[in-house]
Amino acid sequence: MSVKTxxxxxxxxxxxxxxxxxxxxxxxTVLTARDADEAFxxxxxxxxxxxITDYQMPGPTGLDLARRLHxxxxxxxxxxxxxxxxxxxxxxxxxxxxxxxxxLSKPFSPREVLGKVNSLIEESEKxxxxxx
Numbered sequence: 001m002s003v004k005t006x007x008x009x010x011x012x013x014x015x016x017x018x019x020x021x022x023x024x025x026x027x028x029t030v031l032t033a034r035d036a037d038e039a040f041x042x043x044x045x046x047x048x049x050x051x052i053t054d055y056q057m058p059g060p061t062g063l064d065l066a067r068r069l070h071x072x073x074x075x076x077x078x079x080x081x082x083x084x085x086x087x088x089x090x091x092x093x094x095x096x097x098x099x100x101x102x103x104l105s106k107p108f109s110p111r112e113v114l115g116k117v118n119s120l121i122e123e124s125e126k127x128x129x130x131x132x
Contacts, residue, residue, distance in 0.1 A: 008020055008032050050079045055082055081103075081116055
């Protein structure tokens with residue numbers, strides 16, 4: 001398995017720090033962005049393997065980011081984890097239509113995030129191998 005690059009998006013610096021540190025310690029390359037617009041720019045100019053994004057941010061939401069990324073060539077199958085404030089209701093149809101792989105409620109365990117990342121990367125690699 002080659003080193004995977006994950007884009008983490010959150011307007012709260014402490015969350016970016018905790019998630020980034022956990023992923024870097026697990027061997028991933030981590031890119032960060034503070035909002036959906038910055039994240040889209042980063043994703044457009046870098047090869048990324050996954051996105052972890054907050055839902056509520058100033059400007060476009062994480063859901064808006066997912067919808068926008070999945071319209072881009074080469075990004076349609078990009079696994080996206082959406083972090084949501086506990087109790088924030090997002091319609092399942094919106095999650096499915098945006099191509100969100102899974103949602104995690106805040107507060108979350110960094111270990112839980114890493115577990116989801118590993119399982120989604122493994123799933124993504126199996127899907128890619130099956131297509132070849």
